[in-house]
């Protein structure tokens with residue numbers, strides 16, 4: 021086997037990694053500090069002096085972190101008592117031994133240091149007593165959801181009509197529905213709050229029209245083999261490794277619903293993050309909040325789905341799973357070796373759907389691949405089950421393109437790799453070492 025390409029890193033000053041670490045991450049950290057500071061009156065009312073002190077400690081921790089990042093200090097060990105501390109600290113040791121110097125923000129692998137930043141933010145919260153369950157991104161995530169209400173309503177009204185037609189046994193083209201809901205979930209990934217450095221990024225256009233208007237922006241379309249695979253194993257277990265809360269989560273829930281209602285799947289296993297991550301990623305709290313909020317509305321479609329989805333959670337056709345591996349800095353080719361229980365769990369699936377950019381980066385190891393490297397090869401042996409990725413491009417890594425395709429798209433849009441306007445549906449049903 022030929023050697024692997026280098027991991028992406030801010031060492032390359034013309035890279036998106038460099039721009040992210042130099043400009044985007046400090047903005048995200050400042051925004052966290054502002055948001056937390058604005059909670060001071062509420063926290064004082066609810067938790068008195070202890071809360072006020074903890075809030076100050078969080079803001080202090082975030083400012084210190086921003087300073088470490090901007091001055092390219094070494095990565096420090098974690099000092100809270102979360103279950104993953106030992107794994108993080110051991111990895112830091114491993115990296116120091118491997119390279120002969122301690123990792124730092126601008127010298128080490130982008131994937132590692134960016135994940136570390138979110139884990140350090142969590143450290144500041146974990147060290148608290150009364151504020152231990154604070155989600156520093158909660159306000160942004162909830163605002164983005166509420167600002168996407170129009171698009172959510174259109175999608176849920178349409179989905180309700182589809183379900184009712186299916187129940188009436190109307191002759192519906194199931195493959196067409198599958199293609200449509202996969203693409204809605206794909207473009208749901210355009211909206212995320214970390215690419216916009218935490219600034220407003222809600223879904224405002226009609227998600228169904230978008231499927232048509234953005235068709236030519238899908239650079240890899242593996243819908244056909246994906247459909248064939250799902251059809252052959254139907255109805256089986258489908259896993260969805262979630263990405264962002266807000267509009268994107270609703271598109272994922274609708275996809276899950278359609279897979280079950282059309283009997284393409286018998287159960288859905290959603291995978292959420294164990295703590296607030298990359299600004300807008302879904303935690304269990306976000307998942308629950310989304311259902312509660314839909315349930316409080318007076319829209320018929322929202323209420324219809326909340327009842328249906330609560331039923332699915334209690335009869336276990338929907339399952340929500342949380343695992344620390346999703347918030348560790350490892351790529352997925354390391355899963356079998358580092359975390360065999362999750363790998364084994366995923367191997368029970370008929371199809372694993374990985375949502376979003378960060379999952380893609382972890383699938384392909386966040387390396388400087390030639391864009392024509394086959395997707396299966398870039399997975400570097402990761403294949404617990406047939407898998408696909410639904411990803412809007414927001415980082416300068418891509419595999420599976422045809423010869424000349426990268427050049428052609430770059431001529432149309434210089435920012436194609438990072439602006440979220442281009443996407444891929446890549447599927448793999450075999451292991452390639």
Ligand SMILES: O=P(O)(O)OC[C@H]1O[C@](O)(CO)[C@@H](O)[C@@H]1O
Nearest residue numbers: 212214215376377378379414415
């Ligand atoms: O929510 P997604 O699609 O995983 O995107 C995560 C974002 O974080 C990054 O991975 C790095 O900031 C970007 O590449 C992307 O903007």
